[in-house]
Amino acid sequence: MLSNLTAQAPDKILMLIEEFKADTRQGKIDLGVGVYKDPQGVTPVMRAVKAAEHRIWETQTTKAYTGLAGEAEYRSALASMILSEVPADRLASVATVGGTGAIRQALELARLANPDVRVFVSDPTWPNHLSIMKFMGLPFTEYRYFDAATRGVDFEGMKADIAQAAKGDIVLLHGCCHNPTGANLTLDQWAEIAAILETSGAIPLVDLAYQGFGDGLDADAEGTRLIAARLPEVLIAASCSKNFGIYRERTGLLMALAENTAARDLAQGSMAYLNRQNYSFPPDHGARIVSTILTDEALRADWAAELEEVRNTMLGLRDQLATDLRDLSGSDRFDFIAHHRGMFSRLGATPEQVATLKTDAAIYMVGDSRLNIAGLNRDTVPILARAIIDAGI
Ligand code: LMR
Missing domain, CATH: 3.90.1150.10 (Aspartate Aminotransferase, domain 1)
Structure with missing residues (x-):
């Protein structure tokens, strides 16, 4: 065989x-x-990560399974860091195997909800986005993004192409620090993209893998926050690999903002189901490092300071x-x-x-x-x- x-x-x-x-x-x-x-x-290894690991080693009494969605404390701490104001009645979330796992689960979720889903991705994008979609057999199309002459964003091209996405399609956006180009949208441009998606009913999937590496932790999340505040349905795939420097721990989060609480519950159940089908329980160690840091004032301040140095x-x-x-x-x-x-x-x-x-x-x-x-x-x-x-x- x-x-x-x-x-x-x-x-x-x-x-x-x-x-x-x-x-x-x-x-x-x-x-x-x-x-x-x-x-x-x-x-x-970041200072706060070492300190958090030490604390976990001292206090952890079991390595028994967590929930299929991962620990609630991790999910809520990371969701707050990303969104600042979290609409809890609309938010479903699951811990994932890194940011890549979050992307994969997001695409699986989209296909479960809409078997005819098409994905719109930036040209260029992270090559693994394309590779995963090809592997899944998901139809995708590229939207203009990078202007080779200015090395900035071809915003007119991007808008025209994104407007072709229909209700139920996914538009994959890089939340900040576009990979591979480094060229990013301004907040005004995010607002224009939100307006286009509002009209069409296409759903944004924001890949947020570099929060804190561009203009700062809050500034890098502004586009995502704007989209989350304006649109009824938003998917966010977040990674802690870079901003916590815990690449090998595979620490990610998939968030789904739903139109209402009933849809939120459906999404939550489906996301937990997808975790079960693909790998059962998501990894816990990295997630626990992140929640230990984010929920402790001193550790969080030290981590944020080191991230700023980076x-x-x-x-x-x-x-x-x-x-x-x-x-x-x-x-x-x-x-x-x-x-x-x-x-x-x-x-x-x-x-x-x-x-x-x-x-x-x-x-x-x-x-x-x-x-x-x-x-x-x-x-x-x-x-x-x-x-x-x-x-x-
Ligand atoms: C990269 O783009 O270099 C990183 O996201 C690492 C990877 O997995 O490709």
């Missing part, structure tokens, strides 16, 4: 991790997978890279790097130029020229800037 399997193409982002490891050159630079690294190149480090690197490239190129054509937000920017290089960076300068980025800003430090920025110019980008 197993010999009947066909070989799967490796994931383009994850493949880079192995390629980078195998490269023996001194001074190689990894700007591939979206993982934060401090100036020493380490992905640290965010400001990335902003500093963005400014430094944009400045170095301005100096080297004698033009402002790389200024978009300073305006983008989050871990990523799409440089706008060709696949050949990306390959040249790898071959000639041992600099690794995703083939679409997405670079992970957090993979840089003060010393490697000038090296990257020089290599970008040398590669003719």
Whole structure:
């Protein structure tokens, strides 16, 4: 039986991790997978996470199963962090296996509710969005998003394409820190998108994987909050991988805002059912770390302060890279790097130029020229800037 399997193409982002490891050159630079690294190149365990784990170790008396939806305390603490004001009578939520699990469960839920559902996704989007939908056999269509000339959002194109989504379709939006481009909507633009969805009855699925990495914890959730306040039905897939630095704990949350309490209860039951079908109980350790931090004033303040340090480090690197490239190129054509937000920017290089960076300068980025800003430090920025110019980008 197993010999009947066909070989799967490796994931383009994850493949880079192995390629980078195998490269023996001194001074190689990894700007591939979206993982934060401090100036020493380490992905640290955050202080509050260590403290929370210590507290859990001291106080936890059982490892018996939690509920199918995960712990209520985790779900409510994270929902408050995301939405600020939580409409409890409309909110269904389940803990999931990371943000990817939340996306998968959201799509499963949408298909359960509407077997003819179509999904509208940004062009480009996180490649795994597409991969999951292909695997599920879900029809999807891309909406214009990235303006290759300005490296900003093609908002007119986006609006026109999103307006094609019909009642019962899903429109997948990146809540902040668009992956892979780094180009984001303004709050006014979010309002316009909300108005389009209000008219059509298409349902937004907000992928919120980088809250706190762009303009701040609250600022990064503003678009999601606006959508949640205005539309009757909203799905939100949140990840704690990046903002709590607990990548391997697989800590996510799927939220569904329903029109009324009866629909909320149906959604809650269906989401718990989907957890049961796919993996039974969601992982608990990461969720417990998050709820321990968010419900303790001192831990929360320390975590938020460290997250701000992370965010400001990335902003500093963005400014430094944009400045170095301005100096080297004698033009402002790389200024978009300073305006983008989050871990990523799409440089706008060709696949050949990306390959040249790898071959000639041992600099690794995703083939679409997405670079992970957090993979840089003060010393490697000038090296990257020089290599970008040398590669003719
Ligand atoms: C990324 O886009 O690099 C991250 O979200 C990691 C992943 O799973 O692809």
